[in-house]
Amino acid sequence: MDIATLDKLCDRYAHERGAIVELLQTIQTEEHYLPRDALERVSANLDIPLSQLYGLATFYRAFSLKPVGKHQVLCCTGTACHVRGAKRVVDHFRRVLGIEIGETTEDGLFSLHTVNCLGACAVAPVAVIDGVCHGEMTAANVEKLVRQYRSRSGE
Ligand code: FES
Structure with a gap:
């Protein structure tokens, strides 16, 4: 601005x-x-x-003092997701994006955060990207989603 x-x-x-x-x-x-x-x-x-x-x-949680990515990735690490492999999903997002939890990619496209229970335990493990819930996450899904969101951003 x-x-x-x-x-x-x-x-x-x-x-x-x-x-x-x-x-x-x-x-x-x-x-x-x-x-x-x-x-x-x-x-x-x-x-x-x-x-x-x-x-x-x-x-206010809605505010951030650090730049946040265009796409917000929230990985659930609540109990149901934890039991069904949330750690693998989070680790895969970290590896694919090259950032740690709480960080933003250098190109400003993605921020990665974890939360406790997104209310979709039936389809655990769950990740929400820009408010859209993705259930039964796997490592392959992580790569596919990152590719999709990158291409939407023209990157
Ligand atoms: S524990 Fe992950 S959605 Fe409920």
Whole structure:
């Protein structure tokens, strides 16, 4: 987001102090995270301490202070998935993407996270990519899905 757009957004929210979370959400949606320079600009424009903005950014799970990938990969490591080989699936995503849990690929395409139970235990082990549930995951599925999402992104 360029500075002029950010300044315009700040102007819009200048008189609605209660809407600061909404402002941060707009930045998060646009950038896929909250860049430090954007938070500094908001802080200066709206005269809100940077520490307060960081407080909000770390309080709400919807915000990230680190760049996140275009595609969010969530691997379930809950009990049902664990019993049916979730670790192998997670390890395969780590190997294929070349990142550790919590990291984002260098090309900015994928972020990898684990969660406890996605509510689809019947088709364990489960991975959710961009909100779409993929059940009965195998190592072969991991490679196929990564290929599909890469090609959708034109990579
Ligand atoms: S334990 Fe994985 S979906 Fe429930």
